[in-house]
Amino acid sequence: MKTLAEEIGPSNRPVEEVARRARTTSAALAMLSTECKNAVLLDLARQIDAGAETVRAANERDLAAAREAGLADAKLRRLALTDAGLKQMSDGLRQVAALPDPVGQVTREYVSPAGLAVRRVRCPLGVILMIYEARPNVTVDAIALCFKAGNACILKGGREARRTNEALAALAGDALAAAGVSRDAVALLSTSDREEIRRMLGLRGWIDLAIPRGGRELIEFVHEHARIPTVQHFQGVCHIFVDESADLARALDVCATAKTSAPAACNAVETILVHERIAAAFVPRLAERLARDGVEVRGDAAVCRLAPSARPAAAGDFGREFLDLVVALAVVRDVDAAIEHIARFGSNHTEAILTESSDHQRRFVERVTSSCVLVNASTRFNDGYQLGLGAEIGISTSKIHAYGVMGLEELTTQRYVVRGDWQTR
């Protein structure tokens, strides 16, 4: 039997119609009260806590199809919706409900030289198109953040999670409808037809922002076809540079856990650079620790001499997002060589320096212009919750609009509201 979402889902409509409905609804969404928006989010959280049987059943069918298609174990694990995963979704919804409503916030207020009362006010962007490949919980995070920021959203998730995402979007539609909000506030594109996505990316004037979040192929497809504004959430090729003055025991912990705590996260370390003066002392210990933690090390020539367990790095291993228990490891001459390496191979996401030298800290922080640069801390702290911003829709590697962690505020824009006393000019 087909689910409701499959019967009447937006996939049965042309993409232009989906966008037109989202655009039409967005004007009303911009004026929803905070109470109404929070009620929808909390209702959806309750539905998920109450069992979400339609979602579980849909996920079972996605998993069965994925197993049949021979999907790798790691991908199956990402697709599978556990009790903990559902709990994380409803917790996320409650957290977004608890965040301050950005819409209507006055960010600046002053009287202009001509005596005008000027206010800069946050307002929704309008319609947000999100194209992603990640786990189904991203679907719920995106719905929650876009809606709370007063935007209509059009979501295009990964093909393998299609049924799960449809069931989640249908639950969201029920919560919207129960609060008297149009179901068009959340649209899920079930199509995987590239031609349809391409047409969607051309709907200038209907869609205010496209957020592609994923790997190189997805990002390149979007850049090639988008005629609408785009902020990319591209890969995190994150580096840690271990300087000569680093506390080696603590550096060992920072480096190893920056990979092992979440090997596939975008803020996990992918390349570790070690100052040549401490290489003989540090590289063998680090290689041993990583091996013990199940991490494969791909080293440059100097590393392979110092740690025979390391596998020689192939061309392309530096600058690569492994998304797995693998790191690249290289010895560099000094902090400047590390900065140069990052300029060449980094992805503007997250980099860290481990050092006691305040000179080198300053130099690294000034010259490495990634969205987040850390001193003596793990790259894994570049995350909305860890930085204290609450939920995030991802981490932007585009410099414009929002660079780095993108939360509620970054899903809005600001306009000027000016009150005069019949001033002419």
Add this chain to the structure above:
Amino acid sequence: MKTLAEEIGPSNRPVEEVARRARTTSAALAMLSTECKNAVLLDLARQIDAGAETVRAANERDLAAAREAGLADAKLRRLALTDAGLKQMSDGLRQVAALPDPVGQVTREYVSPAGLAVRRVRCPLGVILMIYEARPNVTVDAIALCFKAGNACILKGGREARRTNEALAALAGDALAAAGVSRDAVALLSTSDREEIRRMLGLRGWIDLAIPRGGRELIEFVHEHARIPTVQHFQGVCHIFVDESADLARALDVCATAKTSAPAACNAVETILVHERIAAAFVPRLAERLARDGVEVRGDAAVCRLAPSARPAAAGDFGREFLDLVVALAVVRDVDAAIEHIARFGSNHTEAILTESSDHQRRFVERVTSSCVLVNASTRFNDGYQLGLGAEIGISTSKIHAYGVMGLEELTTQRYVVRGDWQTR
């Protein structure tokens, strides 16, 4: 004889080489001291005040060529560089020098849950490409703002002003060189070859932001070909709605001067909407005043009945940026009809309501989401100086990154700098 700029200008280099040089220089520009940046701006201002003979001579040649090509008088006036125009340029440079340096500004500072010292810090975007059609003074404003914000800029001005722009860029290059800064910080594309511009717009990773500023054809060309982030400065189809409760004598002044004070400015009013209850009293007076001020009125049927001097509006006159002493004038049922008209014909630039009704003020301000919405004041106040922000590079009609007036801050981005105490995660 060729000018120096014509001999060795960037136009003789492939656009890829221009972008590569700008990218290479941008790392150093990001670290320039405020003193050094201001010294360059003030030096350039002094050179312009000292006579700027090369610029005047180049402008003469542009004017001669334009006259030969049969350019309209209005365009010739925009192209001609007067003493007052040169004074405006040097004043603008001094004003930008006096503005606070946005680079390095800390916009947020706090301790994260894990005890990390988090700072959000402004940094340059990197390389900005600006494509525009306007007067030569935009060239100097763009150079000043991009440079003060720590960016390299690549400018593509209008074809008719080519020699003038080259002479201005050469002066800027001299000021940069005198301060020990690479001339590559400012590049002027002298080419008008569409294929070269198209290639420039494809240089993803080399150019961080393209700002097209101009009419429909330019904007569409950029949207079609850009593979780099873009914030458009498109036309201002600005509306004033005169509500039933407006003070008619003062409304007359606001409406008329909003066109006559600068007919070709993007914040000049293009369409005036009048509430039907006051149409009989107001439309004839407004039509008479506008006629007296030399403004042609194109009216809908109701207007033409009330003011026989009005010419019937053609299809397309509503929603049109006349850039001249012409306005469209229509009678509408009420504030909601005015809001609908603006939603249909507006360009997200600037709209005003003239009314004593606080209900209608609120309704208009809530529902019209243009970059600047004014109550009882002229649309002409949507301007960097008038809003107290200082110099502007233009007014963005893109919602992302910077919506509305775009000044120094909007030419930067923000990143996170995080200092830890060896926290792992």
